[in-house]
Amino acid sequence: MENIISVRGLVNRFGDQLVHDGLSLDVRRDEILGVVGGSGTGKSVLLRSILGLHKPTSGTITVLGQEIEYQKPGPSHCWGVLFQGGALVSGLTVQENVELPIALHSDMPVETRHELASLKLLMSGLSLTVADKYPSELSGGMRKRVSLARALALEPKILFLDEPTAGLDPIAATEFDELITYLNDNLDLTIMMITHDVDSLFGICSRIAVLVDGGIVVGTVDEILASDHPWIRSYFGVPRAQRARRSVGGASTPSR
Secondary structure (H helix, E strand, O other): OOEEEEEEEEEEEEOOEEEEEEEEEEEEOOOEEEEEEOOOOOHHHHHHHHOOOOOOOEEEEEEOOEEOOOOOOOOHHHEEEEOOOOOOOOOOOHHHHHHHHHHHHOOOOHHHHHHHHHHHHHHOOOOHHHOOOOHHHOOHHHHHHHHHHHHOOOOOOEEEEEOOOOOOOHHHHHHHHHHHHHHHHHOOOEEEEEOOOHHHHHHOOOEEEEEEOOEEEEEOHHHHHOOOOHHHHHHHHOHHHHHHHHHOOOOOOOOO
16 A cells, blocks of 8 residues: 655754654555544654654655655645644635645636635635635634634645644534544545544554654554553543544444
């Protein structure tokens, strides 16, 4: 199976704190990979390293066959990012927020750009009636969807999601998971998702990557649950996680 992202020997050190110690990871084409770990295990640092926003102490990262170098142009036009909290520009309307990456990275005519942004809003489950609203006028769930529409604006091959269901009520979180699954199935998207939501991990992820002890443990749900690592057993052994697993039948690969 083709690897879209390859991380080899990644080391991230901050002073005396060693966050990643020779971490290696492959993200496969068209999968949804859920990334989880305790506080301080470097989930966001890993994401920022892959995006070229943080310079690792050592190691190599390749995305779509191109090695990522800190503060140098990478294949950023081939990925979209939904940051935790959305990171929408408060002074721009919904429509302008979604159009922003298109305007920055293409010479597309204004009318075509407008139509494309409208399409992305619809794909993200939003009505075009929100197009002229500002982020402050939207609910948390709607802001997440606008951020998703913006992440999809440049027709990415990879979608990075940072805690996409954080702060959402159970209904909105379930609907967002269903949307992510739909996009993965229909847009040839590879998705890497940092999340603590066990419902998302068990319900929509093809594999789970757990950051522990400076490294990473990767596998299907069943493979992760079979791990004898104390933190993994503790995290996935709590009642909430057990209920989430039972709700999807304990399958190692979510049904599509």
